[in-house]
């Protein structure tokens with residue numbers, strides 16, 4: 444793996460030195476806080492969770508994370524590997540697959556599975572045990588300049604997450620010099636829109652239904668108050 448190839452980076456994730464993935468087939472390497480999404484030959488692999496499956500309890504159960512990570516996230520990666528075999532996408536990074544397949548009707552399945560693979564790896568990093576609270580002064584200032592206050596930012600994120608019709612995602616992104624809240628449907632990401640994602644909340648029902656049933660707003664409020672990882676957002680600002 445070429446450590447200078449930033450196209451293989453998943454995103455700026457938590458600083459860890461060397462993380463062997465659960466499959467043993469590949470690994471995530473970090474240098475200067477930047478993870479690289481590694482593949483063995485042409486296989487994309489499921490990145491390790493940054494915490495134990497039950498670490499987010501009592502707010503998100505180990506059962507939810509077990510299905511969400513072990514079945515849904517893994518399923519997207521397995522599907523992607525099958526779909527790109529012997530195609531022009533076989534040797535591309537996940538990010539390049541997403542931006543290359545976006546908007547092409549004949550590549551919808553590849554886009555969906557690549558984007559869902561990326562979105563979920565990003566989402567796990569957006570949560571942490573004992574999360575919530577306030578971001579550091581630098582990010583807080585930017586939030587206040589963009590939304591007026593941290594509370595206003597959280598309200599906008601909550602509204603985006605709750606009003607996303609059907610499956611999708613609510614994002615805090617950097618768009619140019621300003622922070623914005625956007626929502627995307629299904630597998631769509633800010634990457635193909637040229638925006639820099641800082642945080643995301645998964646609002647597919649599989650993210651919360653076992654714990655919250657139809658109470659999506661309770662799940663979103665709990666994530667923002669108890670689990671959101673502001674330090675990950677700060678790292679993504681760069």
Ligand SMILES: [Fe+2]
Pocket residue numbers: 511515563645647649650
């Ligand atoms: Fe999900």
